[in-house]
Amino acid sequence: MGHGIAVLFVSLGLALPASGETMSEADFLPFDAAQAKLGQLLFYDKILSGNRNISCGTCHHHSLAGTDGLSLGIGEGGVGLGQRRTAGDGATKIRKRIPRNAPALWNLGHKGVRALFHDGRVEIRDDKAWDFDTPAKAYLPKGLNSILAAQALFPMTSSAEMAGQPGENEVTGAVHSRIDKGWPIIAKRVRTVPEYGEMFVQAFAHIERPEDVTITEIANAIAAFIGTEWQSYDSPYDDWLRDGTPLPEDAERGRKLFFGKAQCQSCHNGPLFSDQDFHAAGLPQFGPGRTRRFDLIPRDVGRMAVTDDIADAYKFRTPSLRNVALTAPYGHNGAFPTLNSMIRHMANPVAERERWQPKMAHLPRIPWLDDYDFVIADDRFEMARQAEAIDIPKVTLTTEEIDDIEAFLNALTGASARNLPLGIPKTVPSGLPVD
Template identity: 70%
Template sequence: MSAQPITQDDFLPFDETQARLGQLLFYDKILSGNKNISCGTCHHHDLGSSDGLSLGIGEGGSGLGPARMAGHGKERIRKRIPRNAPALWNLGHRDIRVMFHDGRLEPSEIYGNGYDSPAEEWLPRGLTSLLAAQSLFPMTSQFEMAGNPGENDIAGAVHDRIDKAWPIIAARVRTIPAYGTLFVEAFDHIERPEDVSIVEIGNALAAFIGTEWANYDSPYDAFVAHGTPLPEAAERGRLLFFGKAGCAQCHNGPLFTDQEFYAMGLPAFGPGRTRRWDPLPRDVGRMGATDDLHDAYRFRTPSLRNVALTAPYGHNGAYAELRDMVRHMADPARARAAWTPSKALLPQAPWLAPADFIIQSDRLEMQRQAHALDTQPVGLNDGEIDDLVAFLHSLTGASAQNRPLGRPLDVPSGLPVD
């Protein structure tokens, strides 16, 4: 059993002019409430399209990646981002059918706009891809990009209703002369800057993300397409991956993910992605999107392409090292029991420390999470773990760190670029 090769035809068609516009928007802090964070801050070229942290420091932080600071005084962050920043590799692939760790965005006609999303019927029509729809939601998240109510008009609008912020963001962008010109050039139906809405912003961002991180030139791709042998350790790991270790039961297909949801017993910490009436700093995963008890503590299977570039691992970044994550997947119960905070990568924020691990003192919640496990342990020795890691490294594209457009030196708003 092997994963299928990928070709350019497997990707959605995106317009190059829109992608170049999306590159600027992606790194422009004008999209955030307080104009202090961009999409690129947490999905940076230098960090494999992620942020290198277990749980990110969003709005209010400063710096980049593991060196990002949580702020000081009144400007310090109020909460860590509840989940690990997912990598962006190959999200323009035609097979992508669900977004976010809990799958709360997927194609559907339930609301008449093409998507089942947190915005429900208020998601605007005209978004041309699932990726375009996804790009709109970080802008409305208080701790990611919007900021706190009372700090700016975007945060206040989101507090009223999620879609109320998008026209404000669109007006910010289109009134910058350079952006107005670029939108008229990129979209045939835009005749003047006043016509630009959040829909065009989302579609431009999707064009950039969908093309910039399309990557399928790894040693494994050469093996599948041409029979080019893998290094010996990686070949042993490949046989384990598709055989004894059982990884391919879930990590299958061209993207090495079945896009389904499983409970894998990752250690719990951080603020949790709590539901509205949830009294605990926990994360119930897919259940938060479906309200189905069967989905409790289940999370989407991540793609493994370029996985060696996207540490830390797991929905909450519980493991900073790939080898530790592989060991956990082989025997989740044992790894969970042996886990210590040192295995994660959390920037210091002393005022948040008392709450970072408070969930682990809740005996009943820990029992519920420990019992929700969708896998059986696999006996792997240290050498086999090493071989699996070698195979995962063979999924790194030769051009993964040399992307077509890269990070812009400056953006039309004039705000600093991270």
């Protein structure tokens, strides 16, 4: 609870109401400003992708609050932004959708963040040594400055996201051999651009010449950008915590429900509104699934794919709710188009799962994927396994109460969320077009 509102309630002799916590700059990892500026350019530069046709910003765009506005993204080979993005055509058209929703970037530089990706496959093992568990295992580069830097490496190795298909370019060919083999190729591309080379020398004290730049410095610069650019803790709710500024009446009712009857705070707690844990909420599955090598069913077993523990089946990381009103659609696969529909599902996962309809998903039509997008729903055994795994208890809420909780979640939107410090660069040093 913020100091201001706590003092107010104590001075009035009132019991402290249930609430969360606010944040300050001191709660975030310290990043270098020059590295963040360099990271901004890299974030929007398609030079990091195998075919030089997609950037980090394509799926995490400023104009879309750090997401792409789709349930399942259209990655490498696609054209355009957001819900207007198409799947391409000819030999370069996409072969499948991205299996999961593009997660928002808000407050990922907070010191409390312990795991990233929906399944937590990038985790902090020792924050003093910046030691991480990742899909690269022993091949992860040394010297990464944060979990954000570790995370930034992996979209570059994904054929569907940024690397491209085998045979299309030297990056994806190298990655196909071993996950770390593509990173030196990308690093050479970047450091041989004269403007980038000079910027790295200026931004990193240990870099004396462009030839010294590795994928570690590239990832660290991107982390510095994400970690500073998407900080947000100036919402109406933060104002309420700090100095008692009243919330709108419906949002105040929603706050009491959120921290009371609705039990939302049991998972969405702390300053990030996330317990950093994993839960099976029973979202209806569709798309290609994030399949494992030995599992040919187009499903997504979530955390279990990381831990190999059956108890983790269909569990996904609790997302932060800060600026959640800006980042539709919702869920690890973007199954629900509105906050209201997502709240309804979380209140009664079993019933809302049955009511869900495919038209609720934001999936630009891709004719050659029509027969595949919803095929998993026809597997009654798999559907039963997913339903059995649900660990979110039912809470009975009225329509009006759901509306009030939605109003409270809107009060978590930061005042500066649409006007971030650096924004989208007009150009990037590679000369490639900026989305």
